[in-house]
Amino acid sequence: MEKLPDPGVKELFRDSILAGDRMASSRMVRELLEKDIPVQTIYEELIKNALYQVGELWENNRITVAEEHLATSVSEAVMNELFPFLVTRSRTKKKVMLACVENELHQVGVKMVADVFEMKGWDSFFLGSNVPVHDLITYAGKVHPALFALSASIYFHIPDLKRMLHEVRQSFPEIPVLVGGQAFRHGGQEVVTGDPMVTLIPDLYALEKHIDQMTSRKQNDPI
Numbered sequence: 001m002e003k004l005p006d007p008g009v010k011e012l013f014r015d016s017i018l019a020g021d022r023m024a025s026s027r028m029v030r031e032l033l034e035k036d037i038p039v040q041t042i043y044e045e046l047i048k049n050a051l052y053q054v055g056e057l058w059e060n061n062r063i064t065v066a067e068e069h070l071a072t073s074v075s076e077a078v079m080n081e082l083f084p085f086l087v088t089r090s091r092t093k094k095k096v097m098l099a100c101v102e103n104e105l106h107q108v109g110v111k112m113v114a115d116v117f118e119m120k121g122w123d124s125f126f127l128g129s130n131v132p133v134h135d136l137i138t139y140a141g142k143v144h145p146a147l148f149a150l151s152a153s154i155y156f157h158i159p160d161l162k163r164m165l166h167e168v169r170q171s172f173p174e175i176p177v178l179v180g181g182q183a184f185r186h187g188g189q190e191v192v193t194g195d196p197m198v199t200l201i202p203d204l205y206a207l208e209k210h211i212d213q214m215t216s217r218k219q220n221d222p223i
């Protein structure tokens with residue numbers, strides 16, 4: 001089922017980010033918000049879809065690296081504008097620390113994840129791309145997150161993820177970890193299986209369900 005009122009907006013948005021037209025891209029997103037389209041849907045169906053297409057165009061030499069960089073920077077700018085519309089007043093007082101694994105430069109997906117947590121009333125500590133394991137652990141010792149969320153997009157970064165998971169689980173065995181990203185399109189699931197504290201989540205729809213389940217589990221816990 002199409003989740004956007006006008007499927008044509010997908011192409012228009014892709015073209016406007018590729019043209020570096022920040023004004024038009026921003027306007028399209030605001031119009032969807034005015035039609036009560038949820039931010040998760042805008043992220044998944046509009047922005048992620050457009051960036052995946054940008055990736056295919058780049059892979060097939062139909063656009064330059066410059067255009068791909070521009071499209072990504074416009075997308076990130078539009079996402080940053082959404083913060084006041086997505087943040088909820090009722091806060092859970094829970095913290096989530098989010099990071100890309102070492103060497104990983106793709107940060108848009110895990111930024112979307114951070115925003116979904118903000119929507120659900122969590123405080124997000126989004127550390128962005130290429131985070132050294134040691135620094136993640138040191139900073140987590142200060143912030144005391146209730147959850148980690150780690151991202152890897154490139155299959156060859158699965159060993160970096162494995163190492164980061166190992167260190168994080170050793171230092172904070174009581175803190176659950178969510179992982180995700182396109183690295184898992186080609187395999188790699190074995191790094192998360194066998195540890196009940198580590199969960200692989202494919203997209204924002206599954207993430208939302210997972211956060212709701214975590215919240216209801218906590219509420220039903222005996223005091």
Ligand code: B12
Nearest residue numbers: 051052055104105106107108109149151179180181201203
């Ligand atoms: C923009 C981009 C870049 C930018 C990133 C800048 C930035 N600010 O992030 C730059 C220029 C740095 C870049 C570099 C490279 N890139 Co690039 N890039 C892309 C592009 C076009 C878009 C990425 C993106 O933002 N996607 C949109 C987001 C929203 O999608 P997502 O990451 O999948 O996230 C979703 C889910 O996976 C999930 N998720 C993600 N993380 C997490 C974490 C958790 C905890 C959870 C719950 C969920 C979750 O939630 C999100 C919403 O559903 C993609 C194309 C594509 N298919 O994505 C190629 C792509 C990812 N890049 C690719 C490649 C090959 C490279 C380079 C190796 C190119 C090169 N030769 O230098 C380098 C590697 C750099 C590095 N060391 O990491 C390939 C990867 C192939 C592969 N899987 O191995 C792709 C797929 C392009 C292609 N079609 O070939 N890239």
